[in-house]
Amino acid sequence: MVANGPMLRLLPRLSDDVAFYWTSGADGVLRLLRCHACGFFIHPPGPVCPRCLSRDLGPEEVSGRGHVETFTVNYQQWIPGSDPYIIAWVSIDEQPDVRLTTNLVDVEPDDVHCGLPVRVVFERNEDVWIPLFTPITEGAS
Amino acid sequence: MSPALVEEPLERRAIISGIGQSDVGRRLGRLDLDLTVEAGLRAIADAGLARDDIDGLSTYPGMGAGTGGFAGPTSPEVQDAMGLSLNWHDGGGEGAGQMRAVISASLAVAAGLARHVLVYRTVTEGTAQGTGGRQGIGGGGGGGGGGVPRFGSFMQWPLPYGAVSAANWLAMVAQRRMHEFGLTREQLGAIPINNRANAALNPKAIYRDPMTMDDYLAARMITTPLCLFDCDAPCDGATAVIVSHRDVAGDLDHPAVHINAVGTALRGRPSWDQFDDITTMAARDAGASMWERTELTPADVDTAQLYDGFSILAITWIEALGFCGRGESGPFVEGGAAIARDGVLPLNTAGGQLSGGRLHGFGLIHEACVQLRGEGDARQVVRPGGRPVEVAAVANGGGPIAGTMLLTRGVR
Numbered sequence: 001m002v003a004n005g006p007m008l009r010l011l012p013r014l015s016d017d018v019a020f021y022w023t024s025g026a027d028g029v030l031r032l033l034r035c036h037a038c039g040f041f042i043h044p045p046g047p048v049c050p051r052c053l054s055r056d057l058g059p060e061e062v063s064g065r066g067h068v069e070t071f072t073v074n075y076q077q078w079i080p081g082s083d084p085y086i087i088a089w090v091s092i093d094e095q096p097d098v099r100l101t102t103n104l105v106d107v108e109p110d111d112v113h114c115g116l117p118v119r120v121v122f123e124r125n126e127d128v129w130i131p132l133f134t135p136i137t138e139g140a141s
Numbered sequence: 142m143s144p145a146l147v148e149e150p151l152e153r154r155a156i157i158s159g160i161g162q163s164d165v166g167r168r169l170g171r172l173d174l175d176l177t178v179e180a181g182l183r184a185i186a187d188a189g190l191a192r193d194d195i196d197g198l199s200t201y202p203g204m205g206a207g208t209g210g211f212a213g214p215t216s217p218e219v220q221d222a223m224g225l226s227l228n229w230h231d232g233g234g235e236g237a238g239q240m241r242a243v244i245s246a247s248l249a250v251a252a253g254l255a256r257h258v259l260v261y262r263t264v265t266e267g268t269a270q271g272t273g274g275r276q277g278i279g280g281g282g283g284g285g286g287g288g289v290p291r292f293g294s295f296m297q298w299p300l301p302y303g304a305v306s307a308a309n310w311l312a313m314v315a316q317r318r319m320h321e322f323g324l325t326r327e328q329l330g331a332i333p334i335n336n337r338a339n340a341a342l343n344p345k346a347i348y349r350d351p352m353t354m355d356d357y358l359a360a361r362m363i364t365t366p367l368c369l370f371d372c373d374a375p376c377d378g379a380t381a382v383i384v385s386h387r388d389v390a391g392d393l394d395h396p397a398v399h400i401n402a403v404g405t406a407l408r409g410r411p412s413w414d415q416f417d418d419i420t421t422m423a424a425r426d427a428g429a430s431m432w433e434r435t436e437l438t439p440a441d442v443d444t445a446q447l448y449d450g451f452s453i454l455a456i457t458w459i460e461a462l463g464f465c466g467r468g469e470s471g472p473f474v475e476g477g478a479a480i481a482r483d484g485v486l487p488l489n490t491a492g493g494q495l496s497g498g499r500l501h502g503f504g505l506i507h508e509a510c511v512q513l514r515g516e517g518d519a520r521q522v523v524r525p526g527g528r529p530v531e532v533a534a535v536a537n538g539g540g541p542i543a544g545t546m547l548l549t550r551g552v553r
Contacts (some may be wrong), residue, residue, distance in 0.1 A: 006303030013291040043415070044298065070320065070419060072312035073365040078277045078305045087304045087364075089313055089414050099414045101299045109365070114320035130301050 002073060003083040004105040004123070004132065010079075011128050017045050020059045025122030025129025032098065034060040041095045064120035066090040066133065069099060073109045084109075090118055090133050105132045150402055150434045155247035157398040157548070158257070158385040159188025160510045165345045165378035165498050168267040173379070174214040174222055177263045180379035181223060188383040189393060190257055195383075197255025198227055201242040201262055201502075202234030208276045210269025213262065213379070229255040237405035237427060237544030238448070238537030239502030244403045244544060246384040256386055262503035263379035270375050277305030298414065308372055308451065310413045310540060312364040315453040317419045319366065322468035324456070326366055330357040331474040332452040332488075333370040333495045335481060340492025342520035347374045347498040371452040376498030380507050387552075396550050398510045401532075404431025404545035413540045420468075424454075424461035424536065427543035432463065435547055439463040442547075443530040444512050444522050445486050446505035449493040454539040459486070462534055462545065487512075487522045502537035506546070509533035513550040 012022050024031040033045040037054035041062070048055050071088035086104040091097070104112055105121065118133035161183025163176040185192060198216050206212045216232040219225075229249045237244055239262060246258035270276065278296070292300050304310065318324040334357060340346035352370065360368040390397035406426035409416045416422045432438070439462060447458035456470045464486050465473040474480050480488035491497045491508040498504065511517050512530045522530050533548045 005301075008289070009303075010289065010300040010305075011291050012297035012301065013293045015293055018297070044295075070313040070317035072309055072316055072367075073362075074303060074309055074312075075361070075365075076306070076308065076363045077274055079303055080274075082303060085303055087299075087302055087309050087313070089419070097415070097417065101302055101304055101414045103302045114317060125301075128301070 002109060003085045005085050005103040006079040007082040008079050009125050009130060011125055014127065021045060022128045024059070025124070025131060028122065029061050030064040030120045030131055031059040032062055032092070033057055041092070041098050043098045043100075062092060062094050065093045065136070066100070066118055067093070067096070068104065068112060068114055068116040068118055070114055071104060071112055086112060088133065100131060102131060102133050104134065106134050111135065151251040152244065152247040152400045152403050154251040154387055155384050155400045156387045156390050157382050157400070157510055158389060158393055159184045159186070159190065159383035160507050161185070161187055161381045162345070162507055163379040165347070165376060165500065166267065167347055167374070167376055169265070169377040170268055171377065173210075173263045173265045174218055176265070176377065176379035177214050177219055177261050177381070178222055180263070180381040181219070181259050181261055184259065184381035184383050188257070188385065190383065192223065192225070194257050195225055195259050196227055197229040197246060197249055197258030198225060199230065199242040199246045199258055199260045200232040201239045203232030206234045208269070208278065210264060210266035210377075213264060219261065225259070227255070229258070237403070238542050240506060240535065240537045240544045240546060243382060243384060243506060243546065244405060247400050247403070250384055250386050258384040259381060260384055261379060261381040262501055264499060264501055265377045266375040266499060267377045275375060278307060295412070307539065308367055309364050311451045311453050312367045314419055314422070314457070315366050318453070318456070318471070321420055322471060324471040326358065327354065328471035328475045329366065329371060329452050329456065330354055331477045331480070332449060332455045333357060335474075335477050336449065336489045336493040336495045336497070339482065339490050339520055340496035343491045343497060346492040346496055347376050348496040367451060367453065370495065373450045373494035373499040374496065376500065378498060378500050380500050380503035382506060382510070395514050395516070398513050399549045399552055401437060401547040401549045401553055402431050402435035404428055404434070406430035407541065407543070409541070411541045416541055421457060421461055423538065423541045423543035424457050427536070427538070427545045428458070428461035428463065431545045431547060437532060437547060437553060441532045442486065442534045443524050443532050444490060444509070445488050445534045446490070446509045447488060447534070447536045448502060448505065448538055449489055449495050450499065450539055452495065455488065455493070458536045462536065482520065482522050490517065490520050490522060505537065506535050509535045509548050513548055
């Protein structure tokens with residue numbers, strides 16, 4: 001059995017540029033910053049679209065579905081008291097060059113592989129909703 | 142050389158005229174400034190210079206960067222301690238890997254801003270770690286202490302997930318290479334085993350006992366697929382080089398080490414998790430940009446000193462510098478023959494960082510100079526037919542951080 005993450009989650013500061021991202025899970029939906037001019041998803045969030053240089057940007061809902069690009073099972077006690085946990089880079093289906101660093105949860109390492117389809121789930125820590133990912137089970141909509 | 146490059150690259154006006162290294166150890170318990178001065182004075186003497194000849198100073202990463210023992214003394218501290226009078230000075234952590242300090246020095250010399258630049262990199266991570274565990278970049282591990290701060294900037298993205306170390310990020314690079322190219326743990330293990338064999342012949346290396354594949358495979362896992370021996374050894378030590386104008390090459394009592402070309406490109410996104418190709422990251426760009434600046438080719442290289450903060454980085458660099466095709470570095474290193482001192486690509490001949498100690502890029506630069514000067518003693522590479530080492534490739538950095546240099550014995 002692996003854990004769903006480290007014993008302690010070090011949390012982000014909810015600064016103006018990223019607060020929408022880290023609190024998006026309050027209603028169970030993942031949001032990314034998107035350029036309204038060209039449709040590009042900008043992650044991490046910035047003040048300008050790096051593709052078309054428009055400044056007309058805003059958070060938009062995404063499906064929360066993605067794929068595991070790669071992963072690792074961490075054993076080292078960086079955060080003492082942690083059981084092994086899975087770290088992954090997950091690409092977002094709407095724009096696969098956006099990757100989220102995350103933990104894979106409710107899954108064992110033997111069942112994880114590059115390309116595994118996953119969906120977002122959130123874990124609330126204080127005022128932060130941490131996006132995590134779990135495998136999409138067969139037949140789920 | 143690229144047709145677009147009609148003028149001689151300016152870095153060719155520079156040579157490395159002297160090298161020096163302090164004592165190197167797991168935990169020396171000495172001040173970083175003390176180690177730096179020791180290395181600096183040795184490099185100045187090696188170049189046949191006096192303190193007053195030094196008119197430039199450069200370092201990586203400069204003020205206040207990183208966790209305990211990482212940064213070394215600042216350039217103002219070193220200038221003051223050594224009583225230097227400078228025409229040019231520079232210290233910083235953003236640029237083409239750790240060697241950015243050497244590259245900027247070469248350009249300063251070419252531009253006439255300075256004539257002899259002392260360039261140094263000092264670490265005391267061994268002493269800083271003490272008896273605690275290894276530190277992560279974000280401050281996890283190492284004993285920590287006091288309160289739980291919140292994080293901004295780039296570390297806010299991995300830290301909530303316990304992805305606190307480059308070990309985690311590079312483990313994911315290795316896992317992706319296993320998926321795309323069939324890389325195996327035995328192929329990864331060829332790097333630390335090769336480096337350990339070389340470290341046995343380097344009196345300053347941290348770990349010198351022989352390592353077998355069984356030892357490697359039995360080591361404790363850090364973050365799959367990387368085990369303890371895939372991670373470099375935190376240590377204490379300072380390395381210094383003197384970058385001078387090439388017109389003093391004839392004054393040296395040893396062969397001059399010429400800078401033939403540098404590689405500085407970062408064409409992908411400057412990010413661990415957003416870089417377009419997980420399997421290469423910025424090594425691809427730095428490597429390509431170096432070959433665009435030279436008539437030499439990978440086949441001309443007699444030894445490669447490639448960054449091995451983690452074994453997977455050396456695997457990545459071998460490909461990025463064109464010593465084998467894309468995805469082929471696993472089979473290339475398997476069994477170790479190709480990267481041994483008598484192989485086609487003698488690799489990390491002083492033990493690299495995995496066994497020689499984490500001198501953070503500069504140990505590799507130092508060893509390239511040692512090999513080009515023929516001063517490697519028991520570990521000196523001799524090429525087929527008794528030919529001396531004439532061309533060395535050096536690479537620094539991992540992930541979105543990368544820099545390369547092609548160094549030559551004499552002018553090529």
